Amino acid sequence: MMEKVNLVFVPGLLCTDVLWRRQLETLADVADVRVTQQHLRHGSCDEMADAILAECPPNFAIAGSSMGGYVALLVKIKGGARVTHICLVGSTANLNLEQQYERRQMLLEQADRGNFEEIKEQMVRVFLNADNLNNATMKNLVDTMAETVGLDCFTRQLKALIHGGDLRRELQKIDCPTLVLCGEEDRLLPVELSREISRGIRQSKLVTLKGAAHLLPMERPDTVSELMQQWLTGTLPMDGTELTI
Numbered sequence: 410m411m412e413k414v415n416l417v418f419v420p421g422l423l424c425t426d427v428l429w430r431r432q433l434e435t436l437a438d439v440a441d442v443r444v445t446q447q448h449l450r451h452g453s454c455d456e457m458a459d460a461i462l463a464e465c466p467p468n469f470a471i472a473g474s475s476m477g478g479y480v481a482l483l484v485k486i487k488g489g490a491r492v493t494h495i496c497l498v499g500s501t502a503n504l505n506l507e508q509q510y511e512r513r514q515m516l517l518e519q520a521d522r523g524n525f526e527e528i529k530e531q532m533v534r535v536f537l538n539a540d541n542l543n544n545a546t547m548k549n550l551v552d553t554m555a556e557t558v559g560l561d562c563f564t565r566q567l568k569a570l571i572h573g574g575d576l577r578r579e580l581q582k583i584d585c586p587t588l589v590l591c592g593e594e595d596r597l598l599p600v601e602l603s604r605e606i607s608r609g610i611r612q613s614k615l616v617t618l619k620g621a622a623h624l625l626p627m628e629r630p631d632t633v634s635e636l637m638q639q640w641l642t643g644t645l646p647m648d649g650t651e652l653t654i
Contacts, residue, residue: 414493414641415466416440419457419484420448421475421499422566423532424624425554428474431630432637439641440470448477449558452565454504454573458483462491470494470641474626475598476570479504482606486579496588496637499595499623501602502580502609504573509598517567525560538594538622550627580609586647587613588640590633592621593653604651612647614640618654 416436418429426433426444433442447460457480461471470493473481478500485492501509519528533551534542541547555563587610591603600617607615616636621628632654639645 414440415469416442416641417461417465417469417471418442418444419461419471419473419477419480420444420554421473421477422570423529423555423558423563424474424477425449425557427550427554427557428624428626429472430627432472432626432634435631435634436637436641439638448480448566449562451569453569454480454483457569458487462488465491467491468493470496472496472498472637473500474498475500475623476566479573479576482576482579482583485583485585486576492585494586494588494641495583496590496640497603497606498590498625498633499592499598499603500589500606501598502576502606503602504570505575510571513567513571517564517571520560520564520567523560525555525563528560528563529555535597536623538592538620538628540620541622541628547627551624577605577609580606581611583610583612585612586640586643588636588645588647589613589615590625590636591615591617592623592625592628593617593619594622597623607649607651611649613649614645614647615651616654617651 447457451457471481478497589607607613618629
């Protein structure tokens with residue numbers, strides 16, 4: 410019987426463990442799974458990464474979504490061989506993109522004015538694709554996560570993103586199986602940013618998922634779980650190729 414790997418999930422901006430609920434259930438047979446809370450506790454991505462390394466076992470796999478994917482890259486860069494596998498979902502290696510910077514500054518101004526309801530409405534429209542925007546259950550889950558995170562923590566997360574860096578030159582140093590997932594309809598962090606990550610890492614696989622935007626673990630939960638299981642067990646070739654499903 411294959412020994413279970415330790416797998417830590419890192420949620421993204423305005424998200425909680427609810428994002429990974431299905432994966433926590435379905436991957437329990439192949440991994441000892443847990444969701445870090447460090448993305449809620451610190452004011453910089455570097456601090457989040459350091460705290461994750463401090464709380465994790467000697468060797469572990471990591472999966473991060475959106476901001477959590479950037480943090481996962483930092484964890485690998487800082488942790489080296491301790492990190493055995495990486496999964497990056499709807500993410501980017503570069504937080505210095507002008508368009509994203511302007512969006513975050515606008516959100517920060519709204520947060521300073523206390524417009525949390527307006528912020529939540531804006532975020533759900535870029536988190537989900539058109540079909541899921543009509544799914545009351547899905548929208549309620551997003552709202553639940555946002556309420557758990559709260560305005561103060563959201564503001565800290567935004568500032569962490571605004572003051573983040575560019576990790577693209579570090580990608581070539583990553584030497585472990587890296588699964589890169591993105592939604593075909595992701596308007597927040599488009600497919601090109603995931604492709605840039607995948608092309609920078611030798612042992613990688615880019616999979617674009619149809620019918621999904623930014624919250625893939627919720628929008629395509631079964632597909633994400635299946636791909637992650639193959640990634641952890643070594644049955645999905647990390648050969649630098651791309652796949653759309």
